[in-house]
Amino acid sequence: MEVIESRIDPGSETFRRNREANLRLVAELKERLRHAAEDRSERARRRHAEQKKLPVRERIERILDPGTPFLELSPLAAYGMYDGRVHGAGIVSGIGIVHGREFLVSGNDAMVKGGSVFPMTLQKSLREQEIVMENHxxxxxxxxxxxxxxxxxxxIFVLGGRVFYNQALISKMGLPQICAxxxxxxxxGxxxxAMSTYTxxxxxxxxxFLGGPPLVRAATGEVVTSDELGGADVHCSISGVADYYAEDEIHALETVRTLAGTIAPVEKTRIRTREPKPPRYDPEELYGIVPEDIR
Known part of the structure; x- marks a missing residue:
């Protein structure tokens, strides 16, 4: 293949301005990603800790094979929307490796509005399900x-219905859905x-439960606790909605890993590849090539 010779002058004033402008944009992007991942109120952090809950990113990390990459999806979903407080649309999701096999892993971030579902939460969930179905x-x-x-x-309700419809399609395709x-x-929520393969x-x-204890009391006058209404004992021994009883979060995440290990790997398409050669020019020069004004 003929080599395309570069005519870029890294010493020019235009190159310098472009580089500085693009490095500022990269720094801004990294700061937005950091903010979306870490900016949680002290009150939300304290309540989460009092309930002996792990942050969603730590939950995911405990499920994945140690030292393997996690390709996060749509980390800036809902950026600038809903008063700028619904980071990542309230969920963390991506493709990770569990027992050597790729999984789509997703978790509600309960430190963001209590894990409430916003319209963009559903848009992000629908994109995840699309990736699940396209890539099996x-x-x-x-x-x-x-x-x-x-x-x-x-x-919310129309989009929410599509999420559950897709869950049924994914089940029909024979793709396991492990829920904790x-x-x-x-x-x-x-x-x-209730619609997952393993729970x-x-x-x-x-x-x-469809409605929590306050709603039950308002509607019927009956006073019940969360555990009595729909806790682990109820759903593992009476309703049958849940399959596995976990003593705590660590036990639950270990159970999820164990279940993931029972899923057979899929034979991948074999593609002939060649060892890549290092780039002819310094990739850092790209910052100086892209114009400061992209219009």
């Missing part, structure tokens, strides 16, 4: 959600574990 991936879902954000319910109930999951629920903190 098994999935792991860590549910810790209070259900739909009701002030925006008119924008890590917190109180009401309304839409309750449907996902693990955490004793004490995990709960599955």
């Amino acid at each position: 991936l098994p999935s792991i879902i860590l549910v810790d959600s209070g259900g739909a954000y009701l002030p925006l319910q008119d924008e 109930v890590m917190g109180q999951c009401t309304a839409g 309750a449907y996902i574990p 693990v629920i955490v004793k004490g903190t995990g709960g599955i």
Whole structure:
């Protein structure tokens, strides 16, 4: 192949301005990603810790094979929307390796609006499901959600129905869906574990119900606890919604890893490849090539 000779002058003033402008953009992107991953209120962190819950990113890390990459999807979803407080649309998701096999791993971030579902949360979930179906991936879902954000319910219910429809399609395709109930999951958050292939629920903190104890009391006058209404004992010994009883979060995540290990790997298409050669020019020069004004 003929080599295309570069006519770029790295010493020119235009190159320098372009480079400085693009490095600023890269720094801004990294800061936005850091902010989306880490900016949580002290109150939310404290409540999470009091319930003996792990942050969603630590949950995912404990499931993945140590030292393997995690390709995060849509980390800036909902950026600048909903007063700028619904980071990542309230969920963390991506493709990771468990027992040497690729999985789509997703988890609600309960430190973001209690894991409530916003319209962009559903858009992100639908994109995840599309990737699952296109690439025939098994999935792991860590549910810790209070259900739909009701002030925006008119924008949620149609999209929410598509999420559950897709769950049924994924099941029909024979792609396993492993769900772990890590917190109180009401309304839409309750449907996902009920429709999954395998469901693990955490004793004490995990709960599955359409309406929580306050709604039951308001509607019927009956006073019940979360555990009595839809805790691990109820769903593992009476309703049958959950399959595996976990003593705590660590036990639940270990159970998820064990279940993931029972899923047979898929034979991959073999593609002939060649060892790549190092680039002829310094990749850092790209910062000086892209114009400062991209219009």
